[in-house]
Amino acid sequence: MSNAIIEQLNSAVAAAEEKLKAATSENDIENVRIEMNGRKGIIPALSKEMKNVPPEQRKDTGIAFNDAKNKLQEFLDAAVDRIAGSSDSSGECDIDLTLPGRKWQSGRKHPISTVMDDCVSIFRRMGFIVVDGPEIEDVYHNFDALNTPADHPSRDPGDTFYFGDGRLLRTQTSPVQIRTMENNDPPIRIVAPGRTFRRDTPDATHSMNFHQIEGLYIDRNVSLGDLKSALLYFAHEMFGPKVGIRMRPHFFPFTEPSVEVDFSCIMCEGKGCRICKNSGWLEIAGAGMVDPNVLKNVGYDPDEWSGYAWGMGIERIAMLRYRINDIRFLYENDVRFLEQF
Amino acid sequence: MNLSYNWLAEYIDLSGYTPGELAEKLTMAGIEVEAMEESALVPEGVVVAKILERAPHPDADKLSVCKVFDGKDNLQIVCGAPNCDAGKTVPLATIGTVFINADGSEFKIKKGKLRGVESMGMLCSSDELGLDGDHSGLLELDDKLEAGTPLRQIFAGDVAYELEITPNRPDWLSHWGVARDLACLIKREAKMPKIGKLIAAPASAPAGLVSVEAPELCPRYTARVIRNVKVQDSPEWLKERLLSIGLRPINNIVDITNFVLHELGHPLHAFDLDKLAGQKIIVRSAAEGEKFVALDGSELKLAGRHLVIADAEKAVALAGVMGGLDSGVTEGTVNILLESATFQPSGIRSTSRELNMRSDSSYRFERGTDWDMVETASDRATDLILQLAGGELVTPLVDVNTGRPRFEKVICRFDRIRSLIGADIDNEEILRILSSLRLEVSELDDRQCYVTPPLFRLDIEREADLAEEIARIHGLDAIPVPPVKSVLGGMRKDDSYYKNQELRDQLIALGFYECTHYSMVSEESALKDTAFNGDDLVRIGNPLSLELACMRPSLTGEMLATVERNISRQNTDLKLFELGRVFCANKDMYPEERHELCVVLSGRKHPERFSAERGELYDFYDLKGVIESLFEQRRVQSFSFRKSKDGKFDYCAEIVVNGRVCGHAGLVNKAYTKGFKTKNPVFMAVIQADMLMNMKAPKTLLQQLSQFPSTTRDVAFVAPDTLLHSEVMDFIVKAKLKFLEKVELFDIFRDDSLGSGKKSMAYTLTFRNPERTLTDKEVNSSFDKLRENLAKNLGVELR
Numbered sequence A: 001m002s003n004a005i006i007e008q009l010n011s012a013v014a015a016a017e018e019k020l021k022a023a024t025s026e027n028d029i030e031n032v033r034i035e036m037n038g039r040k041g042i043i044p045a046l047s048k049e050m051k052n053v054p055p056e057q058r059k060d061t062g063i064a065f066n067d068a069k070n071k072l073q074e075f076l077d078a079a080v081d082r083i084a085g086s087s088d089s090s091g092e093c094d095i096d097l098t099l100p101g102r103k104w105q106s107g108r109k110h111p112i113s114t115v116m117d118d119c120v121s122i123f124r125r126m127g128f129i130v131v132d133g134p135e136i137e138d139v140y141h142n143f144d145a146l147n148t149p150a151d152h153p154s155r156d157p158g159d160t161f162y163f164g165d166g167r168l169l170r171t172q173t174s175p176v177q178i179r180t181m182e183n184n185d186p187p188i189r190i191v192a193p194g195r196t197f198r199r200d201t202p203d204a205t206h207s208m209n210f211h212q213i214e215g216l217y218i219d220r221n222v223s224l225g226d227l228k229s230a231l232l233y234f235a236h237e238m239f240g241p242k243v244g245i246r247m248r249p250h251f252f253p254f255t256e257p258s259v260e261v262d263f264s265c266i267m268c269e270g271k272g273c274r275i276c277k278n279s280g281w282l283e284i285a286g287a288g289m290v291d292p293n294v295l296k297n298v299g300y301d302p303d304e305w306s307g308y309a310w311g312m313g314i315e316r317i318a319m320l321r322y323r324i325n326d327i328r329f330l331y332e333n334d335v336r337f338l339e340q341f
Numbered sequence B: 001m002n003l004s005y006n007w008l009a010e011y012i013d014l015s016g017y018t019p020g021e022l023a024e025k026l027t028m029a030g031i032e033v034e035a036m037e038e039s040a041l042v043p044e045g046v047v048v049a050k051i052l053e054r055a056p057h058p059d060a061d062k063l064s065v066c067k068v069f070d071g072k073d074n075l076q077i078v079c080g081a082p083n084c085d086a087g088k089t090v091p092l093a094t095i096g097t098v099f100i101n102a103d104g105s106e107f108k109i110k111k112g113k114l115r116g117v118e119s120m121g122m123l124c125s126s127d128e129l130g131l132d133g134d135h136s137g138l139l140e141l142d143d144k145l146e147a148g149t150p151l152r153q154i155f156a157g158d159v160a161y162e163l164e165i166t167p168n169r170p171d172w173l174s175h176w177g178v179a180r181d182l183a184c185l186i187k188r189e190a191k192m193p194k195i196g197k198l199i200a201a202p203a204s205a206p207a208g209l210v211s212v213e214a215p216e217l218c219p220r221y222t223a224r225v226i227r228n229v230k231v232q233d234s235p236e237w238l239k240e241r242l243l244s245i246g247l248r249p250i251n252n253i254v255d256i257t258n259f260v261l262h263e264l265g266h267p268l269h270a271f272d273l274d275k276l277a278g279q280k281i282i283v284r285s286a287a288e289g290e291k292f293v294a295l296d297g298s299e300l301k302l303a304g305r306h307l308v309i310a311d312a313e314k315a316v317a318l319a320g321v322m323g324g325l326d327s328g329v330t331e332g333t334v335n336i337l338l339e340s341a342t343f344q345p346s347g348i349r350s351t352s353r354e355l356n357m358r359s360d361s362s363y364r365f366e367r368g369t370d371w372d373m374v375e376t377a378s379d380r381a382t383d384l385i386l387q388l389a390g391g392e393l394v395t396p397l398v399d400v401n402t403g404r405p406r407f408e409k410v411i412c413r414f415d416r417i418r419s420l421i422g423a424d425i426d427n428e429e430i431l432r433i434l435s436s437l438r439l440e441v442s443e444l445d446d447r448q449c450y451v452t453p454p455l456f457r458l459d460i461e462r463e464a465d466l467a468e469e470i471a472r473i474h475g476l477d478a479i480p481v482p483p484v485k486s487v488l489g490g491m492r493k494d495d496s497y498y499k500n501q502e503l504r505d506q507l508i509a510l511g512f513y514e515c516t517h518y519s520m521v522s523e524e525s526a527l528k529d530t531a532f533n534g535d536d537l538v539r540i541g542n543p544l545s546l547e548l549a550c551m552r553p554s555l556t557g558e559m560l561a562t563v564e565r566n567i568s569r570q571n572t573d574l575k576l577f578e579l580g581r582v583f584c585a586n587k588d589m590y591p592e593e594r595h596e597l598c599v600v601l602s603g604r605k606h607p608e609r610f611s612a613e614r615g616e617l618y619d620f621y622d623l624k625g626v627i628e629s630l631f632e633q634r635r636v637q638s639f640s641f642r643k644s645k646d647g648k649f650d651y652c653a654e655i656v657v658n659g660r661v662c663g664h665a666g667l668v669n670k671a672y673t674k675g676f677k678t679k680n681p682v683f684m685a686v687i688q689a690d691m692l693m694n695m696k697a698p699k700t701l702l703q704q705l706s707q708f709p710s711t712t713r714d715v716a717f718v719a720p721d722t723l724l725h726s727e728v729m730d731f732i733v734k735a736k737l738k739f740l741e742k743v744e745l746f747d748i749f750r751d752d753s754l755g756s757g758k759k760s761m762a763y764t765l766t767f768r769n770p771e772r773t774l775t776d777k778e779v780n781s782s783f784d785k786l787r788e789n790l791a792k793n794l795g796v797e798l799r
């Protein structure tokens, strides 16, 4: 039994078979499938014609549709097997594997943030917690409470930015120490990262706007030795296990004894080079035992409590680490600079 | 401060310490050596040599031909000196030695012939080596010296150190002071210079020679009168000392006062007695408006708060800071008055700063001087004046003072000292250090003692100050390194840094480059964010410049400057952000300090790709997507973007979270970008970061995964251009269709065939019943109803 629909079905399937034998890719096969059996394909289109088929032919036509679909599926499966088989064995493909990939572009952390984050995470691991404070400070927290003499040159309007109301831009992160001690009982174990400001005219090594990180540990029986071990741990984490540290006596109003902490030069490993001015050492941190006057100012008994504090410049570490020769690059935000970090 | 190695060696034996080792020792003791400069050094290559034979030169009367042993070989050297006799030990500049001439040019010793006779080097006079002594012939060396010894080992030259002295240690501001401290460090004795016995001719001073009217500002003033001095050049040794630390010699009297200042650390001043009206000294406050011409020629108008040294009529010196032009010692001076005094440090400091007059004297007086050194320095200078300028001392020391002070004793508990330092330094060692520092120990028992500092130690007032000294002398390197004491550091919620880090890291993960700008900006930059006006700005009272006159109220201004700068440098594809603190003076608007987030997109999305993708530019929806991602990462669902107006944008949406506006996002005002060297639009979002960082994420509870399939229905319609996506979404959500899981926009386009002012929109609705497979019937009825209602209520034509 035959009619026009069955003929059209058979010839379409035959044509599909030819195309599938010639198919070389999964895409070719899929195109045949869509052409035949897709929503707008030949088979669905022909099946809409069923309503025009005389009733006596409908059964046979229905069988023909089933046969056609089954055959088509056979041819499709065979083609898929053939293609899969061939790619298994040959390893050939027709795309240029060397074309650039579609990158999932990653961003860049600013070197100041990278160094700051590194410092923070090292001290967090030692049990320090990060605290924060205002950048617009009062004279008491920035100077008085830190035992800075009333006529100390750092208070001079030539060195410190003041506002009309007598307040100032903090010149160090140390006021955060005072605020923390004022509001908490010892023991205290904090780091305070942040921006600080000094009235320096900007040049390659000076910036009126820079970043510091500062640490404070107050407890019973804290010693200069504890300071040394904490900073040695930091040095090893930050610059590697070969780096050594040394402490030199120094003077700061808010610590006594006061020390400067040098790290062995990360460029020359202490042998002496231009960066370390041939000394083999790099000045990294100012530190010391918290001055008894500072403890008294926040209501701690200096006979019961002792502690150390240290501070260091983030830009300095970033400049050493990445060999950045001009501090102003850090604030210029040239994309070609940023993308290197 | 400058320090000479040779000068220092006058007071303490430095043998065994090279200049470099000394620098290290000083630095590690807190006397930081900033720089070191070697000078007057014998050139390298000059060695000790023995003259074995001397013969006359065949062609020149004045030359000799010598056979010389340089420690290894016998060399033939032609020499013109009269004293090149066999058997003498002399310096030999070997082949290759380089001499530096006075004009800086070089002169190299080469193998050569003198009048036809070969010469293998040059025998040297002291002159040629830059040394003092007889210039007429070869420098004759000690015969015991071994041939071949480098001459540098015998004539070391000098080394000038530049020291950074911390303000708490004025006692280090002299050669003697450094020697005194070094004595404790290297355990050698420091010896004061010998001062001759001073005998005044008549035994009494003229009455009223010195009167002090302001004893609180000048606790001690001493004077001596020396008559008939001969002002002339200083002897070579004195000039050399001054030159070695960079001072210019002037005349013997002035040089002696300078020398003593740098030797003992105490400033002195010599007046020409005959230029002092009434031949007397009055230490008093300046009269208001009193005029004074200083030694350096500057004309000052003084005020009552300034202390002066005056004669009967006028100010002759700004006390402790600088002498007067007219009263100083000059070539014609015959009689002098030598001042040695102490002044109150803060008075000197404020005067010197206010008048911008600084000197070696004010530098020392403002840090504090040693009461007892007043007399010693005067003695030393007087002795030198009598030796080098002649004259006779006609008065004993006239000494007007408020009484010798005595410093408070300080407790020293040995256990406390050990605990502060963290080193097991025994009591004996502590006591040894204290006494080597000339600190007076009393009331000693086995737990503690009391310590009284000498008058030159102005820095010792508390036990911690003693701990510093003991740690310093014991050696900071000797402090053992204990294991790190690690304790639990508190709660994460109290650590504010996490929030900043998290937000920063999210933006970086989204592909943004982090920027950092100065907190200080110009007013123009500040007001780029039109949310603020001039009154809202926090202004700096003493800005460095107008470019840095106020605290940034917003990150907008500087971020746009960075965008422009990058574009002008051909970096046109930008994906930037900054998270930073901004400032506002208007408390009704914002707290004084807050965090802001500024995000910028401009240029090509995929500059690294090829084909069509390469040209795609960022548009508003890229920026919006970034903000949506930030909310999604915080699981914040109740946010929306509402059309808004803001001067820094051409068009913008305000970002609303829980009913509060937390920022704006849009196309940057073209007035700002019209000068940029690009036609690409610049999109920016400014977000109140504290709100974002502090958003509490709702609890995450697992939604059970359905085992049953979902089914989808698409609806497409032609809508007026004014119909917003959000209106469609709201409408569908409000219809509360049963089993509706999600609604997604999948197509939107405008086309001529749709007619003007129209767009086609198409949405996919996904339905799912978590308990069983949905039937078409269940979905169809509610979906068909929705279609009808969309057409009816939103005025769209279904397609």
Ligand SMILES: [Zn+2]
Binding pocket: A265, A266, A267, A268, A269, A270, A271, A272, A273, A274, A275, A276, A277, A278, A280, A281
């Ligand atoms: Zn180095």
